[in-house]
Amino acid sequence: MNTRQRRRVLRTAVALTAGLGLTAVAGCGAAETGKSSSAGSSDTITLTKPSWVGAEANVAVAAYVLENELDYKVNTKQMGEVIAWDALSKGTIDAILEDWGHPEQEKQYVEKSKTVVAGGDLGVTGHIGWFVPKYWADEHPDVTDYKNLNKYADELKTSESGGKGQLLEGSPDYVTFDDAIIKNLDLDLKTVYAGSEAAQITQIQQNYKAEKPFLTYWWTPQWLNAQVELVEVKLPEFKEGCDADPKKVACAYPNTPLQKWLNADFAKDGGKAAEFLKNFKWTAEDQNKVAKMITQDKLSSQEAAKKWVEANKDTVEGWLPK
Structure with missing residues (x-):
């Protein structure tokens, strides 16, 4: 979303x-x-x-x-x-x-x-961002800085991510600059779409229950945030106009x-x-x-x-x- x-x-x-x-x-x-x-x-x-x-x-x-x-x-x-x-x-x-x-x-x-x-x-x-589960962030505190995500790409790989770390997305309908952010920040990640909000929530819940590492596009407000503890990954600071050209975005999402x-x-x-x-x-x-x-x-x-x-x-x- x-x-x-x-x-x-x-x-x-x-x-x-x-x-x-x-x-x-x-x-x-x-x-x-x-x-x-x-x-x-x-x-x-x-x-x-x-x-x-x-x-x-x-x-x-x-x-x-x-x-x-x-x-x-x-x-x-x-x-x-x-x-x-x-x-x-x-x-x-x-x-x-x-x-x-x-x-x-x-x-x-x-x-x-x-x-x-x-x-x-x-x-x-509303606020959009990249999030990881708190249990993983507690174990690896540096994962909450985008500069260290490549270090953990292997742990984020899935069968759908083509050898790269997976960034879980929801529906293709939602606004996202994530492909541009990944490219412009030179990150070893690939966006993978669950297909809908409901499907994304199911994957988050399954991964969370199994205490697996995962990285997901996510947002607030969202009712699920009261049930799972997620920590936002720090992307480069949002500044007015940094998202003006969708192909050049290399910053966080604003509030x-x-x-x-x-x-x-x-x-x-x-x-x-x-x-x-x-x-x-x-x-x-x-x-x-x-x-x-x-x-x-x-x-x-x-x-x-x-x-x-x-x-x-x-x-x-x-x-x-x-």
Whole structure:
């Protein structure tokens, strides 16, 4: 699992759709004008649901409140990050609730065409990095400095890493500069994709239980961080602009205040729904609670959202239009 500012810039649109089998969003009459399909003319709100569970938690709670407190119908569409920006501009969807930073799309749709507008902070700060298990870092403290990773490449080899140390990745859909970082820092590593957040979590849990050495692309907030102890590997310090050219990145990922974005017509004419989504703001702790209910407690997204909303009525009340 783009910046923020740690730019969640996509590897390619092809990797997005092919890697996850995501549904491309076809244009319609609203596509040319940027007019939202639901803004001002419908009681149906359409939200994009990204493939990672933290973002799913946002959508679940927002949808529950929209439907049960404000009497809207909510549709969700799972799609890749860049595809979601295109759909938002066209009005095929009304809002993105967790964006990790897409400067090219912001320039195109926010600054130039003005079909997308800011929806405010989500209230959660995200961070991407490289992590190793604490038990391994305790045994080899120097492994937490990237300069020493080549020393441990043999211990990180897998059948999929082609003789190099494996850097475990999640979905090809997620923003990552890791291939460039590996090349530009001359590291004896290879990125290997689990295919999804769930598959990556399974591999982390299996390795952790067996106390195997491993190196993984990972992020916060994430509910799994409360169950496994991971230590971040120190990469060269992030400085503004060091990730401007994706091919030349040789620095750490920044801390990124996660953002919401709305279709411009929906923001203007979407009434209470648009006002609510602008007001929607919670903490990483809240997000992790809902995400854990979905993944570990095996509740449906709706059940998890209902449970959280009923336990946090004061917070929800603050989101509702006055």
